[in-house]
Amino acid sequence: MGTHGSLALALIYNSFCRRLPSLCSGSCSGYIGAMNDSTNDNDQTAPLTGSASHNDFKEIAHSGGKITFDIVSDASGRKSYQVTYSGSRPVPMRMFAIYATPDGEPVANIQLGGIGSPWNPPPDPSCRPVFISSDSEGLFGHQCPACGGYWRSDTARFCPYCRLEAESFLFLTPAHLSYVRHYVDTLHDGLEKVAQGQSSQVEIDLDAIVDMDAGLEKPDFYHPGTSQQTKFRCESCKTVTDIRGRFGFCSYCARRNNLADLRTQISMIRAELNSNRTPPADALRQIVSAFDACCRDIASQLSKLPMTARRRKEVLDLLFHRLDAAEVVERAFDIDLRKGMSADLPFIRMMLQRRHVFEHEGGVVTRRYIEESGDNSVPESTLIREDAQNVHRLAGCLTRMATNFENGFNEILPPADLKKTRS
Numbered sequence: 001m002g003t004h005g006s007l008a009l010a011l012i013y014n015s016f017c018r019r020l021p022s023l024c025s026g027s028c029s030g031y032i033g034a035m036n037d038s039t040n041d042n043d044q045t046a047p048l049t050g051s052a053s054h055n056d057f058k059e060i061a062h063s064g065g066k067i068t069f070d071i072v073s074d075a076s077g078r079k080s081y082q083v084t085y086s087g088s089r090p091v092p093m094r095m096f097a098i099y100a101t102p103d104g105e106p107v108a109n110i111q112l113g114g115i116g117s118p119w120n121p122p123p124d125p126s127c128r129p130v131f132i133s134s135d136s137e138g139l140f141g142h143q144c145p146a147c148g149g150y151w152r153s154d155t156a157r158f159c160p161y162c163r164l165e166a167e168s169f170l171f172l173t174p175a176h177l178s179y180v181r182h183y184v185d186t187l188h189d190g191l192e193k194v195a196q197g198q199s200s201q202v203e204i205d206l207d208a209i210v211d212m213d214a215g216l217e218k219p220d221f222y223h224p225g226t227s228q229q230t231k232f233r234c235e236s237c238k239t240v241t242d243i244r245g246r247f248g249f250c251s252y253c254a255r256r257n258n259l260a261d262l263r264t265q266i267s268m269i270r271a272e273l274n275s276n277r278t279p280p281a282d283a284l285r286q287i288v289s290a291f292d293a294c295c296r297d298i299a300s301q302l303s304k305l306p307m308t309a310r311r312r313k314e315v316l317d318l319l320f321h322r323l324d325a326a327e328v329v330e331r332a333f334d335i336d337l338r339k340g341m342s343a344d345l346p347f348i349r350m351m352l353q354r355r356h357v358f359e360h361e362g363g364v365v366t367r368r369y370i371e372e373s374g375d376n377s378v379p380e381s382t383l384i385r386e387d388a389q390n391v392h393r394l395a396g397c398l399t400r401m402a403t404n405f406e407n408g409f410n411e412i413l414p415p416a417d418l419k420k421t422r423s
Ligand SMILES: [Zn+2]
Pocket: 144, 145, 146, 147, 148, 149, 159, 160, 161, 162, 163, 164
């Protein structure tokens, strides 16, 4: 089209103000990456699991900002433009960029490197760079083209639900796609209308949309986030992912959050136990329940591997409050939950039997309990008085078993190599 685009950024974030030099589209160096980390310390990423207050599926306002296209037509009619982003809200904001066709179809990610590092070239010279900023928690909504699942994260390379790996422009939501079209159309209109030898300015004012009355319908290119149910920070790559449900893959490296979630839950249960707000028998039931849920979810992920229908059913039916489950997992997947734990196994067996007694027998010792647990310390028909020390020891044992399970799972479905460049 004979037009040259350039980018200038004015970022006003809290008291941080920065104007960056214009860049010619020919070399398209990326400075936006420099902003990406400006909000890291503001992330509210502590796992919300178990929190008394829930804020599921609520709209998270867009971070706002204003995108301005300064368009110039020189004396010979050669057109160029400069893009300026300015934001003034005291909220976390991140930005990423994609290439879109003149029709507004996203076709590639732009790797926004640090200052001075060039962007990857567009797939076609007619492509426009489009800048997409986050919601007001510094996260982006994503939608998986394979499973349809929605999540939020600061970086996307894997679907946290089905583990599809794709470049993040393939995870854009319908609202993002509408925004990309609007962005390209706005720029295109500005370029069309500028008269020879003149200049003009067009803008997309996301601040004005964020500030619209709640009762008014916002344009379809407005792309706020939607809070999900479990927000976690990956222990490996520190990416923040917000998912429906409790368990999922890290959106950047595909490491599962199961073990981290179990540790969080167990530490909360231990705190309640230590402060005498939860009796030991209840803490025992809660810990085994959390362990069972954590392991059943890993088993359900493994059940997606190719296997016979009979084996899949066996894997999906596993209950991890029974030690037999460990035998099935070892036979089916060569993962040894009991690795390095032989000295603890009689204790674990006894405690899992006790859980059964507390859950189903009102805490009263039965003959079956004595036979299966090997515990002769309490006579039949007597109430078991559980002590906190046992519960703490069991919590440690089950965490180690879950660690063995997750390590084995990671051998079969390894998380991504973290040395790859983030995008
Ligand atoms: Zn998916």
